[in-house]
Amino acid sequence: MEQDFFGVSGERLLLAGAQTVYMLGWSMLFGAVLGIAIALLLVMTRRGGLTENRVVYSILNFIINVTRSVPFIILLVALIPFTRFVVGTSIGSQAALVPLTIYITPFIARMVESSLLEVKPGVIEAAQAMGATNWQIIRHFLLPEAYPSIVLSLTTSIVGLLGATAMAGYGGGGGVGDLALTYGHQRFNTPLMIFTIVILVIFVQVMQAFGNALSRRLREPK
Template sequence: MENELFGVTVEKLVLAGSQTIYMLGWGMIVGGILGVITALGLVLTRRGGLMANRVVYGILNVTVNIIRSIPFIILLVAIMPLTRLIMGTPVGTQAQLVPLVIYITPYIARLVETSLLEVKPGVIEAAQAMGATNLQIIRYFLLPETYSSIVLAMTTGMIGLLGATAMAGYGGGGGVGDLALTYGREAMNTPLMVFTVVILVIFVQILQALGNGFARRLREPH
């Protein structure tokens, strides 16, 4: 038939691609913001931190560890009631943002936490000696020192989230994963399966190249 590629209409291919980009984009924006906030909470409230608080750190640390230990496909099913409560339905592209954000937030939090802990104590001590407040230390010293590392962490997180969006097809999220499952595996359409794999590989290469390039620019002296 005309207007088909690997037995699937071009419209379906474009729709699947746009759904993946939608889930990846919004999932990364929301999850990235929450992940950085969580990472700051872990670093600031840990023992010896600027705002050391044993209880808050314990809650954040345990919560992050619990969520990270759950495979995405299980998390997707387990929180369907929560997804329905927030989005009104547990299925659909928009609805899958709930499990995607919950999945990626602690993942990014750990990566960013590692980056923040690399800041030399001397930098913080110098800021405190100048009379900087905790908020000023975070904004002008802690984060700027780790921008390059955080960009690489975000790139790694985005690639991990891309894999999760592929599995989101099980929750009716659509996207490339759903395309491979519905029209590839179930219809025994091997060429389509290979095509989706190639597209995902290219996507990962582009994301990694962009992340590396941006991080390199941030490392260059101004």
């Protein structure tokens, strides 16, 4: 006989956890790749950048500001037609990856942009004086100097994304959010609600501690 925890089967709890990890992991990966690329474009094309282009910068800046201004729950609903076009359905953890990625990408882009702008101009000037190309400057000077700050930015992003994955449960994405809504809120199961909150708090604490430790490690002189 299968054992229940807080009125929910152990299998259902594990499934909710796996769905949350799935949504969080893949959307963070896609969002990080796209966000870092956009952040580099913003830094490169901004006024005084290595390849200054005000048109490109203005367009990217506008898109990021617009996307970030839309609450995730509204974005989730608004993107249903696009999500259905991309993955063939608007329900499930796989479908939730589309709005989650679109939600977190501009957030990461803005955070990483700030990290890149923290790099001292003298580092870039020294690289240019040595005859480094723009790609070499990005790869060997700009990114390595900003790694510690980027790690903290990504840590903040993944914590924010966790909240979005919980809200994705309201849109049929499954995971901890769906567990808390269906088996907790709707059934007045307060112990289950508290349990999900505790699990999320522990996860956030672990991720933040790991990010802080890694950033501190990268800042240590070599």
